[in-house]
Amino acid sequence: MRDNDIYYPGELGCLATSENTMFKVWAPQAQTFTLRLYAHWEDLTPFEVIKMDKIDQGVWFFETKRCLFGTYYTFEAQYDGKLHGEAIDPYARSVSPNGYRAYIFDQATTNPQGWQDDRAPHFAHPVDAVIYELHIRDLSSLASSGIQHKGQFLGLTEIGTKSPQNLSTGLDHLKELGITHLHLLPLCDWDDLDDLTYDPQKYNWGYNPRNYNALKGAYSSNPRDPSQAIRDFKTLVQTLHSHGIRVVVDMVYNHTFASADSNFHKLVPGYYHRMYEGHFSNGSGCGNEIASENPMCHRMILDSLKYWAQEFHLDGFRFDLLGLTDIETVNNIAHEMEKHDPSFLVYGEGWIGGLSTLPEERRAIKQNAKKVRDVAFFSDDARDAIKGHVFQASIKGFANGGEHMEESIKFATVACTQHPQIDHSKLIYSREAWSSAPHQTVNYAAAHDNHTLWDKLKHTNPQDSDAEISKMHRLANTIVFTSQGIPFLHAGEEFLRTKMGVENSYNHPDSINGIDWNLKSQHKEVFEYYRGLIVLRKSRPALRLRSSEQIQHHLRFIELCEPRMLAFVLLDHAGGDPAEKVLVLYNAHNNSRDVTLPKGDWNIVLNHEKAGNQILGQPSNGVVTLPGLSAMVLVTPY
Numbered sequence: 133m134r135d136n137d138i139y140y141p142g143e144l145g146c147l148a149t150s151e152n153t154m155f156k157v158w159a160p161q162a163q164t165f166t167l168r169l170y171a172h173w174e175d176l177t178p179f180e181v182i183k184m185d186k187i188d189q190g191v192w193f194f195e196t197k198r199c200l201f202g203t204y205y206t207f208e209a210q211y212d213g214k215l216h217g218e219a220i221d222p223y224a225r226s227v228s229p230n231g232y233r234a235y236i237f238d239q240a241t242t243n244p245q246g247w248q249d250d251r252a253p254h255f256a257h258p259v260d261a262v263i264y265e266l267h268i269r270d271l272s273s274l275a276s277s278g279i280q281h282k283g284q285f286l287g288l289t290e291i292g293t294k295s296p297q298n299l300s301t302g303l304d305h306l307k308e309l310g311i312t313h314l315h316l317l318p319l320c321d322w323d324d325l326d327d328l329t330y331d332p333q334k335y336n337w338g339y340n341p342r343n344y345n346a347l348k349g350a351y352s353s354n355p356r357d358p359s360q361a362i363r364d365f366k367t368l369v370q371t372l373h374s375h376g377i378r379v380v381v382d383m384v385y386n387h388t389f390a391s392a393d394s395n396f397h398k399l400v401p402g403y404y405h406r407m408y409e410g411h412f413s414n415g416s417g418c419g420n421e422i423a424s425e426n427p428m429c430h431r432m433i434l435d436s437l438k439y440w441a442q443e444f445h446l447d448g449f450r451f452d453l454l455g456l457t458d459i460e461t462v463n464n465i466a467h468e469m470e471k472h473d474p475s476f477l478v479y480g481e482g483w484i485g486g487l488s489t490l491p492e493e494r495r496a497i498k499q500n501a502k503k504v505r506d507v508a509f510f511s512d513d514a515r516d517a518i519k520g521h522v523f524q525a526s527i528k529g530f531a532n533g534g535e536h537m538e539e540s541i542k543f544a545t546v547a548c549t550q551h552p553q554i555d556h557s558k559l560i561y562s563r564e565a566w567s568s569a570p571h572q573t574v575n576y577a578a579a580h581d582n583h584t585l586w587d588k589l590k591h592t593n594p595q596d597s598d599a600e601i602s603k604m605h606r607l608a609n610t611i612v613f614t615s616q617g618i619p620f621l622h623a624g625e626e627f628l629r630t631k632m633g634v635e636n637s638y639n640h641p642d643s644i645n646g647i648d649w650n651l652k653s654q655h656k657e658v659f660e661y662y663r664g665l666i667v668l669r670k671s672r673p674a675l676r677l678r679s680s681e682q683i684q685h686h687l688r689f690i691e692l693c694e695p696r697m698l699a700f701v702l703l704d705h706a707g708g709d710p711a712e713k714v715l716v717l718y719n720a721h722n723n724s725r726d727v728t729l730p731k732g733d734w735n736i737v738l739n740h741e742k743a744g745n746q747i748l749g750q751p752s753n754g755v756v757t758l759p760g761l762s763a764m765v766l767v768t769p770y
Contacts, residue, residue, distance in 0.1 A: 225239070
């Protein structure tokens with residue numbers, strides 16, 4: 133019988149109470165299976181080795197009337213007469229430092245005071261989100277953060293932290309900026325960084341998953357206590373919720389750090405990974421890929437996500453290389469999260485990282501977005517139209533001097549949905565609308581991958597002054613925030629963050645990856661502009677339409693008869709906006725341009741210097757002068 137034919141629906145993992153401990157692990161083809169118990173995570177030998185019993189549906193089982201809280205354990209399977217080495221329980225919810233052994237603990241002791249009363253801030257619709265992507269360590273690693281718990285979960289719970297110039301940092305800064313969702317790079321236990329020693333030269337983004345249900349100990353205030361990371365992270369979530377910010381966690385179910393030596397392969401060889409003629413399929417570009425379509429692997433992913441969402445009161449998941457997960461699994465994820473919380477965000481990368489054995493029609497890629505309607509995808513169409521090709525540093529986009537990008541910018545502004553004024557033959561990537569509704573599209577100019585927006589613009593325009601680059605930077609994200617769909621910011625973009633030109637900083641030191649809070653003072657006017665962009669978006673329902681039908685009905689592009697410019701108007705109280713019309717103008721020329729406005733009385737609420745919901749002036753004689761590398765938003769009076 134094939135492993136694929138044996139499905140077990142019951143609970144798995146270590147099920148422990150103060151009076152009883154039970155272990156259940158699925159490994160249908162193993163010949164023998166042992167449980168090894170350790171008193172301390174450093175111990176070289178177990179204090180007890182127990183032969184487990186095989187019960188129905190491929191499950192190995194052991195139960196004892198002992199309380200084993202504080203004990204560590206591993207499993208070891210035998211196949212073809214050979215032991216495959218100790219492995220961690222795939223359902224382990226806590227592990228020793230550096231993930232060598234699973235840890236048994238009392239989950240109730242990890243709840244901070246008032247945890248039962250924790251509630252997420254009100255949130256009505258995905259397009260109302262303002263997502264801010266952050267690595268836990270980047271926030272606080274440099275001295276300029278003024279944060280005491282450097283590189284730790286608790287760094288995000290500190291109030292009143294200041295930069296050397298006495299400006300808010302950390303949590304206070306996020307509140308001041310006005311984000312709705314904080315997106316945290318991977319937090320599950322991952323390989324390639326010592327949990328016990330903080331070394332500013334040693335760093336990783338965390339896309340090296342090792343134990344999916346356990347938190348990374350390096351972010352704990354006491355990594356020698358495996359349950360402390362859980363307490364700290366719950367405190368982080370509780371604190372953010374109390375300050376009006378929801379929490380999204382980056383999940384990496386597309387591959388594991390290890391292949392043949394992974395816990396999965398040791399316990400059930402060849403089942404949890406896609407294999408091709410005895411080799412690991414490598415659609416991730418990281419050596420292997422997870423076989424989400426196999427029933428018990430599918431179930432493992434869903435169980436893991438439900439645990440994270442429920443235990444930690446999470447509000448969303450971002451998925452790395454979502455295209456390597458099969459469509460059925462992704463739809464089930466969205467369905468389960470909707471049951472947990474109808475306002476839960478599910479979004480990810482709609483592409484893969486190499487050649488995969490998963491057929492294209494089964495991949496959760498953006499081209500198949502209409503098969504997964506409750507999931508959002510990052511828009512590389514918007515990203516590369518705005519600033520240029522993400523992997524080719526010299527190629528420009530609309531905001532930094534690129535030619536023939538106007539149609540792709542129009543496509544971005546309608547959230548890659550169907551619109552009668554889009555000529556798909558002129559787009560840089562897509563040849564048809566791939567998004568069924570604006571909530572399926574995440575617009576962004578930069579993320580943790582590749583260059584920061586500032587560094588990309590410096591690469592493409594080395595001859596331009598910093599003042600000119602700053603204008604391009606603001607124009608780029610003005611496009612993001614005035615487009616339909618879900619806006620997304622990379623941490624520090626709001627004050628021109630740089631990684632000193634490093635393109636892929638995944639393992640560079642804190643000196644490259646850490647957020648330099650001195651930049652907030654140096655670029656205070658940029659920060660205020662970005663803060664105003666968020667205010668503008670939140671105050672204008674026309675910028676947050678709920679359906680493709682609304683976009684088709686309310687959004688009209690205006691012909692300007694000149695390249696490197698764009699204009700569109702949102703009509704008829706779009707989305708219930710109190711303004712009758714909202715007019716958006718982009719000028720990607722280095723020099724100013726005069727624009728004749730549609731008839732009507734207009735108030736300017738965004739110009740080249742300021743953004744928000746305050747009236748900044750009125751046009752004269754129905755004409756506005758749009759400075760070079762700038763945008764303008766105007767509304768008709770209420």
